[in-house]
Amino acid sequence: MAADTAVVPALRADSPDGSAADNIFRQFCRYLAVAYLLSAVGLSGAIAMSTDVVPVWWTAASVLSIYGSAAVMFATSFQRPDIERIRWAATVLVIGYGLTIATWPLVWNGDQLDAGHGMWFTQFNGFVAATAALILRMRWSLPYLAYVVISVQFVNEAVRTPAYDSSVMTEIAWSFCLSAMPYAVVVAAMRSGRILDATRKRSVRAAAEAAASVARAGERSRFDALTHDGVMSTLLAAARLPMSEALVRQAVETVDKLDVLASGANVATEFGIETALAEFRGATGEIDDAVRVHASIAPDISDQRYPGDVVRTMSAAAAEALRNSVRHAGPDARRRVDVAADNDVLRVSVSDDGVGFNPKSVPGNRLGLAVSIRGRMEQLPGGKAEITASPGAGTTVSLSWKRP
CATH class of the missing domain: 3.30.565.10 (Histidine kinase-like ATPase, C-terminal domain)
Structure with a gap:
């Protein structure tokens, strides 16, 4: 007898190219990587000038950890569907930028730069905050945003000559406004992607459960029909008619059909x-x-x-x-x-x-x-x-x- 059960198939709610959140992550990493690499070109002079106040080896290590990671982000953003390599590159960039800020006071020689923009790595902290929002939940990425926005302004306050001095609090407020916008866009986009993925999974599961319900109803209908057409008809014929080859053939055919129904064979x-x-x-x-x-x-x-x-x-x-x-x-x-x-x-x-x-x-x-x-x-x-x-x-x- 066919069991009154149906198995919900293993679900794959994401698309062959990855989940919505993964696709959003990949696209943002690609755009941010392009922004980093363009900033490397634009800040090449500032990077060279910074070697007057910090060691060359430290500058090289910082450039490699930030811009090298950005190059890897860009290259791996075209690999589908796996995003782990992109995530690792973005993680190295975020950590490298944080270490760049943290170690700068340790390697600074005390000299100042006669430049209004200050140190080169202070010019794109908004990009880094957005990158952090891609790999970290908001409870971690928001403190990171505050850390980089505040820290880079104190770095610039220390390294710039008095001719370029301005209110630190004003600089922090202005930097926060500029950095918060890309950060908020990334946070909202990633949240939307996760909501879309969760909704898609619920929809797929609901559809699978509905299909299983239809399958169970179909099995019941098949069994009811076979019970009436075969089992009941055979029993009534056996009760009312004498034994015959036709009756035996009908009984054998009914048993065979029940076996097929019980086996679940797909015919x-x-x-x-x-x-x-x-x-x-x-x-x-x-x-x-x-x-x-x-x-x-x-x-x-x-x-x-x-x-x-x-x-x-x-x-x-x-x-x-x-x-x-x-x-x-x-x-x-x-x-x-x-x-x-x-x-x-x-x-x-x-x-x-x-x-x-x-x-x-x-x-x-x-x-x-x-x-x-x-x-x-x-x-x-x-x-x-x-x-x-x-x-x-x-x-x-x-x-x-x-x-x-």
């Missing part, structure tokens, strides 16, 4: 028009081998393919309609099965001229109509079942499917 495939007709003939022949299937095939559809679940579902519903006719239409009723095939369209009609019935008088919970015929067809996108009958005028069950 989905496609049918050409001839194999589809063979499926209809086989399904109805199991019920009444005296009834022929009359086919009406549109021209030029020899290459038409129909989904396997559509053909099997319609053949099972047609077989159930024929079984109902055999049971209820009366001993003198004549039966007919018609199949019409066209491009992306299948129609099956099972009709008899028997005693008929009033469809409105049939309870909705009758499995023969509700599950084995209507329920089956409603499971198919594009499927429909119509039952036309009246007392004394026979019954026609019309099944149709049109590719959505």
